[in-house]
Amino acid sequence: MEAVSIKANLPARPAYKASKYIVPNQQVPCEMIQRPRPLVAGNWKMNGTRSSSHSWAKYMSRLAATKVLGCDIAVSPPAPLLDLVARALGATTTIALCGQDCAPQDKGAHTGDISAAMLAEVGCRYVLVGHSERRNSHGETSTLVKAKASMALAYGLIPIICVGETQAERDAGRAISVVRAQISRSLPERTTELDVVIAYEPVWAIGTGRVPLPAEICEMHDSIRELLIRRMNKRADVIPLLYGGSVGAMNAEEIMSLQNVDGALVGGASLKDEEFWGICVTCDNLKSDSSGNMK
């Protein structure tokens, strides 16, 4: 059977909106700069049942239908639950589906793997690649992550490329260089500013309740933005840079109010529908004005 590109069937990406962006500590607004459209993505990892997924999706779709947010929302259930969640969210939902991983090959003898084509066919807009649980537990290298991201792009999916340093790397003062190297090696050559999201997730912050200091997040996100601009020029201003690692209702506002933090990748807290919706509303309040323009 030939691999068929089903890009045309994917839901359209929301348009980016420009807005005047005032650089903190500067007196005057700088010229019109494109701001990324913020994104809050929930990663359920290997959690969820048919019943819990159904009620989560019904809760979220009800709220998303009554309040249109100026940020995108995505959810990443385990693969066997994707179709159920898609159906429960409904055809007109604004909540996007996201795969948790995809294979670097497009089909064939790869038992246990899931192809980008399959994710696209079930209605995914995004796919996580390079999550630290895959880099560390499955020995995935940035070269492999790049191959997976390339396959995602080939099927019209937006890869959310996850990067982050370990505690030992941070302690050794290597956090920035490790993350920059991961990004440089994981980004496919043909990536444009419209088809990629980067998630900075320090390994030591995932599922631990520990988060970096605001200054450490800012330093890392500024460095990532600088690297992307160096590689793709000014257009990289619109690439959403998500922070992930123990984000919850208690710290979402502090984290997402930081400059160059364009949303969050949320693990454990995304399983709790009410808390996840609250994080999405916080993102909307912080990042978009009443007309839906990016702040």
Ligand code: PEP
């Ligand atoms: C994640 O799995 O990507 C994550 C950030 O997990 P948690 O929010 O639970 O730390």
